[in-house]
Amino acid sequence: MRARTYLKIGDKVRHLNYACWGIGEVIEEKNSHLPGGLCLVRIIFEDGIERCFINNFDHEMCCYYTGIRLIEEFSIWET
DSSP states (O other): OOOOBOOOTTOEEEESSOGGGOOEEEEEEEEOOSTTOOEEEEEEETTSOEEEEEOBTTSTTBTTTTTEEEOOOOOTTOO
16 A cells, blocks of 8 residues: 655645744654654754654644644645
8 A cells, every 4th residue: 555645755734733843854864674664754844953754644643633734835826
């Protein structure tokens, strides 16, 4: 079964409960190809600290469920 991942390298994120961390950027992504293996992402935030999160929607501790949200970048000039 293929993991359903949330984030990829270069994504900009924020945490709903820890605004003091600032904006973060995904700098590393690790995916296990073994059944039951973890998919992890490493994010560096504006406070200078790297934090690691589980990146699999099928896991109860997925970064999305713990408060990490993707910041959608868009241009008002694009249609």
